[in-house]
Amino acid sequence: MTENSPTPEDQSAEKPVERDEDDYLPRPELLQQIDQAIEAEDAQKLNELLAPMHAADIADIIENLDPGERRVFVTLYGGEIDGEILSEIDEGIRDQIVEMLPRDVLAEAVREMDSDDVVDLIEDMDEPEREEILSALDAGDRAAVQQSLAYPEHSAGRLMQSEVVTAPEHWTVGETLDFLRNEEWLPEQFYHVVLVDPRRHPIGYVTLGRLLAAKRATPLKELEEDSFRTISAYADEGDVAYIFNQYHLISAPVVDRDDRLVGVITIDDAMAVLDEEHEEDILRLAGVGDESSLTDTVGQTLKQRVPWLGTNILTALAAASVIALFEDAIQGLVALAVLMPIVASMGGNAGTQTLTVAVRGLATKDLTSGNSLRVIRREAAVGLLNGILFGAVIGAVTFFWFGNPLLGIVILLAMVINLLVAALGGILVPLTLNRLGIDPALASGTFVTTLTDIVGFFAFLGLATLVLL
Amino acid sequence: MTENSPTPEDQSAEKPVERDEDDYLPRPELLQQIDQAIEAEDAQKLNELLAPMHAADIADIIENLDPGERRVFVTLYGGEIDGEILSEIDEGIRDQIVEMLPRDVLAEAVREMDSDDVVDLIEDMDEPEREEILSALDAGDRAAVQQSLAYPEHSAGRLMQSEVVTAPEHWTVGETLDFLRNEEWLPEQFYHVVLVDPRRHPIGYVTLGRLLAAKRATPLKELEEDSFRTISAYADEGDVAYIFNQYHLISAPVVDRDDRLVGVITIDDAMAVLDEEHEEDILRLAGVGDESSLTDTVGQTLKQRVPWLGTNILTALAAASVIALFEDAIQGLVALAVLMPIVASMGGNAGTQTLTVAVRGLATKDLTSGNSLRVIRREAAVGLLNGILFGAVIGAVTFFWFGNPLLGIVILLAMVINLLVAALGGILVPLTLNRLGIDPALASGTFVTTLTDIVGFFAFLGLATLVLL
Numbered sequence: 001m002t003e004n005s006p007t008p009e010d011q012s013a014e015k016p017v018e019r020d021e022d023d024y025l026p027r028p029e030l031l032q033q034i035d036q037a038i039e040a041e042d043a044q045k046l047n048e049l050l051a052p053m054h055a056a057d058i059a060d061i062i063e064n065l066d067p068g069e070r071r072v073f074v075t076l077y078g079g080e081i082d083g084e085i086l087s088e089i090d091e092g093i094r095d096q097i098v099e100m101l102p103r104d105v106l107a108e109a110v111r112e113m114d115s116d117d118v119v120d121l122i123e124d125m126d127e128p129e130r131e132e133i134l135s136a137l138d139a140g141d142r143a144a145v146q147q148s149l150a151y152p153e154h155s156a157g158r159l160m161q162s163e164v165v166t167a168p169e170h171w172t173v174g175e176t177l178d179f180l181r182n183e184e185w186l187p188e189q190f191y192h193v194v195l196v197d198p199r200r201h202p203i204g205y206v207t208l209g210r211l212l213a214a215k216r217a218t219p220l221k222e223l224e225e226d227s228f229r230t231i232s233a234y235a236d237e238g239d240v241a242y243i244f245n246q247y248h249l250i251s252a253p254v255v256d257r258d259d260r261l262v263g264v265i266t267i268d269d270a271m272a273v274l275d276e277e278h279e280e281d282i283l284r285l286a287g288v289g290d291e292s293s294l295t296d297t298v299g300q301t302l303k304q305r306v307p308w309l310g311t312n313i314l315t316a317l318a319a320a321s322v323i324a325l326f327e328d329a330i331q332g333l334v335a336l337a338v339l340m341p342i343v344a345s346m347g348g349n350a351g352t353q354t355l356t357v358a359v360r361g362l363a364t365k366d367l368t369s370g371n372s373l374r375v376i377r378r379e380a381a382v383g384l385l386n387g388i389l390f391g392a393v394i395g396a397v398t399f400f401w402f403g404n405p406l407l408g409i410v411i412l413l414a415m416v417i418n419l420l421v422a423a424l425g426g427i428l429v430p431l432t433l434n435r436l437g438i439d440p441a442l443a444s445g446t447f448v449t450t451l452t453d454i455v456g457f458f459a460f461l462g463l464a465t466l467v468l469l
Numbered sequence: 470m471t472e473n474s475p476t477p478e479d480q481s482a483e484k485p486v487e488r489d490e491d492d493y494l495p496r497p498e499l500l501q502q503i504d505q506a507i508e509a510e511d512a513q514k515l516n517e518l519l520a521p522m523h524a525a526d527i528a529d530i531i532e533n534l535d536p537g538e539r540r541v542f543v544t545l546y547g548g549e550i551d552g553e554i555l556s557e558i559d560e561g562i563r564d565q566i567v568e569m570l571p572r573d574v575l576a577e578a579v580r581e582m583d584s585d586d587v588v589d590l591i592e593d594m595d596e597p598e599r600e601e602i603l604s605a606l607d608a609g610d611r612a613a614v615q616q617s618l619a620y621p622e623h624s625a626g627r628l629m630q631s632e633v634v635t636a637p638e639h640w641t642v643g644e645t646l647d648f649l650r651n652e653e654w655l656p657e658q659f660y661h662v663v664l665v666d667p668r669r670h671p672i673g674y675v676t677l678g679r680l681l682a683a684k685r686a687t688p689l690k691e692l693e694e695d696s697f698r699t700i701s702a703y704a705d706e707g708d709v710a711y712i713f714n715q716y717h718l719i720s721a722p723v724v725d726r727d728d729r730l731v732g733v734i735t736i737d738d739a740m741a742v743l744d745e746e747h748e749e750d751i752l753r754l755a756g757v758g759d760e761s762s763l764t765d766t767v768g769q770t771l772k773q774r775v776p777w778l779g780t781n782i783l784t785a786l787a788a789a790s791v792i793a794l795f796e797d798a799i800q801g802l803v804a805l806a807v808l809m810p811i812v813a814s815m816g817g818n819a820g821t822q823t824l825t826v827a828v829r830g831l832a833t834k835d836l837t838s839g840n841s842l843r844v845i846r847r848e849a850a851v852g853l854l855n856g857i858l859f860g861a862v863i864g865a866v867t868f869f870w871f872g873n874p875l876l877g878i879v880i881l882l883a884m885v886i887n888l889l890v891a892a893l894g895g896i897l898v899p900l901t902l903n904r905l906g907i908d909p910a911l912a913s914g915t916f917v918t919t920l921t922d923i924v925g926f927f928a929f930l931g932l933a934t935l936v937l938l
Binding site (some may be wrong): 027028031032054056057060063064093177180181183186187189190195198207208209211212213244245246247248250267268270271272274275278279281282283285287288292293294296297298301302305306308309310312314316317319320321323326327330331334336337338339340341342344345346349350352353354356357360361364365366367368369370371375378379381382385386389390393394397453457 | 854
């Protein structure tokens with residue numbers, strides 16, 4: 001019965017969107033009871049509480065425990081930790097759990113996992129641990145995992161499942177249905193049947209919906225989808241996420257260098273990659289290690305943040321030594337010391353605006369060699385206009401504050417120079433880093449704020465020296 | 470044939486991931502030819518070039534044109550712009566295109582679109598334009614769109630498709646297959662059959678894969694998935710994206726306040742929302758309007774960026790007036806002016822680190838009332854330790870640079886104070902804004918950097934006045 005449903009209560013358009021956490025997050029009371037059960041080391045109670053919960057929520061609970069509690073948790077509940085829970089846990093914490101788990105429980109958990117999840121689990125492990133887990137798998141699964149591991153890190157080959165449902169291109173719907181009904185083993189989730197030629201080259205696919213709706217005698221070839229595209233096993237996982245999002249794919253066959261089918265990637269994996277890449281970008285832009293997690297300890301957090309702050313102290317010292325060049329000017333006119341951070345701060349902010357737009361544009365592949373010149377021109381124009389606008393504002397404030405019209409003109413000019421430099425730096429630095437193969441999200445921020453600090457201080461204090469002293 | 474595939478070339482693990490843009494982006498030569506065809510106003514050539522392209526790529530091309538070129542493009546190619554292309558174009562530009570399109574082409578395009586895409590197209594339109602488009606739809610589609618519009622903006626009700634494939638809970642696989650095969654109209658993409666009771670309450674669902682693999686006599690109830698959950702039509706779209714990502718859903722039935730089925734949301738829509746929400750977060754954190762796009766004009770870009778820079782100039786002036794309090798101290802010891810930006814800058818960077826982690830934690834629902842106290846404690850500890858570490862570094866540098874041990878101790882203390890304040894501000898400000906119902910990504914940045922500027926200058930210059938003068 002495909003039909004449209006009755007209209008909702010008419011007044012509802014005015015009501016705000018509901019944000020009732022209870023609907024989809026485990027209730028705080030439940031979390032508290034779980035904490036208590038762990039504290040009391042009450043295995044039975046813990047089992048009762050966790051039994052109805054989704055593996056993803058159990059994984060979140062494990063992530064939120066202290067390292068000590070986590071050990072108790074594994075003692076109490078370890079036997080129940082299955083492949084699904086294991087695949088949901090954050091990498092760093094998962095490694096801890098894996099070490100704590102009894103070997104037989106781990107082997108059992110791994111046997112339940114899809115090949116892509118096993119790959120995700122073991123790809124960062126040392127050889128002996130990896131071997132131990134591989135040996136728990138049956139021969140077919142082991143081969144699939146090893147095949148996947150042979151592809152580069154962060155490639156489509158690592159992301160794919162080897163289990164694909166295929167059909168010869170000449171089959172009819174009826175033949176396909178009979179085959180599926182008699183097949184002992186099918187992947188847990190699949191959305192297409194991939195048509196292959198005799199050399200196992202994928203040549204099209206049919207959605208299950210079409211298969212269900214068609215007559216038995218219909219040849220599969222007549223039901224093929226337009227959206228069909230294959231992905232190289234060597235493609236970068238970020239590009240895979242882009243392709244899924246751009247072309248609204250649900251699943252896509254993965255091929256090797258000879259265009260032979262080696263696996264399939266489904267949209268849920270692409271969504272997870274998209275999520276991770278965004279997370280990485282946002283954390284890198286802020287100078288936070290891209291593996292950072294709320295459950296990290298103080299030590300882990302320090303390790304992630306010190307490098308960025310260390311870089312920043314060097315650049316701050318560079319800016320300070322620019323100021324030191326003008327000690328005499330400041331001595332002569334202390335107002336310079338009062339005003340100079342304004343010029344630097346506005347430059348930093350304007351630069352970050354342009355930079356963020358540029359980094360996002362590169363990440364979403366909207367900023368290309370075809371339009372970069374136009375974007376550079378636009379940013380330069382915006383920087384110049386913002387410089388004139390805010391330079392005039394701060395020039396007027398300076399005039400009224402310090403009663404010094406020349407000082408007002410100096411800060412106006414310095415602002416125009418610095419916001420123009422900020423705009424050009426904000427777009428050119430990420431474009432250059434990107435061309436050099438460096439992730440612009442990682443390094444652009446330091447470059448651009450160093451630039452705007454140094455140029456801001458130099459332009460303001462230098463002009464002041466020329467004009468006022 | 471479900472099977473594992475042959476292993477790839479063994480040397481491949483060492484090769485870097487491929488980043489060959491040609492694989493999935495339209496070639497630059499092609500884009501150039503398209504530009505030339507538009508310039509030459511050659512409709513036939515343009516049609517030839519665009520014919521094999523995906524709607525999403527054509528939409529990208531339209532977005533990248535200048536407003537003038539866009540008008541020419543619509544004149545040349547307008548008749549071919551269909552519902553698919555229209556749904557892919559960015560909102561701002563789509564509105565321009567819709568205005569330019571001949572009314573009959575628009576009506577035809579809208580008739581082809583899924584109800585959720587029509588909702589997306591018209592939800593921000595004025596009443597007369599909206600009516601015009603609604604009148605192009607047939608009665609059933611119009612009712613579906615109007616029903617969806619009755620739900621709040623950014624709700625699941627706006628995101629869903631009304632077209633759902635349902636089956637009575639007592640049906641067998643055979644009955645369902647016969648029904649599907651005889652149904653004239655099925656949604657273009659569907660992944661589950663939703664089981665409903667006689668009052669149209671969804672009570673479970675069956676994946677198409679299971680339906681295909683089962684015997685005809687099997688009751689649907691036996692094939693139900695564990696992952697089944699319904700979504701309230703009033704739920705926030707961000708929460709919908711979270712639920713899909715957390716529980717690996719592919720599609721989920723949407724229900725009204727009486728738990729009656731009103732539509733279905735599929736993972737591709739959830740993925741698009743996730744993408745938009747990330748984009749919003751990252752742009753808001755940088756103080757760039759969250760609707761900003763690379764194709765915006767200079768005027769549009771200025772309009773988005775001026776408010777943030779305007780806020781920043783006020784906070785920079787506040788910081789400057791703190792410095793002005795200490796003019797005498799600076800006059801007495803110019804080294805203070807040289808060193809003070811270092812304290813402020815380190816505070817701003819450390820604050821931004823904490824802030825970004827907090828904003829992300831709130832967005833991903835990892836930062837909850839249950840663990841916020843622990844995260845606050847961790848951030849405070851990290852802030853304190855970073856303050857001591859970098860305070861010691863800069864204290865030593867100051868001692869050697871200016872030969873003034875007391876000044877070194879002053880800057881050490883100021884750094885400890887400011888990095889501790891930065892850490893506390895970085896976590897408490899977003900938590901507070903979130904509790905007040907304000908998007909922490911939008912406003913936290915200004916609060917935190919203002920705080921670290923003011924505290925940085927005040928602590929350093931104030932301590933210097935106390936200790937040195």
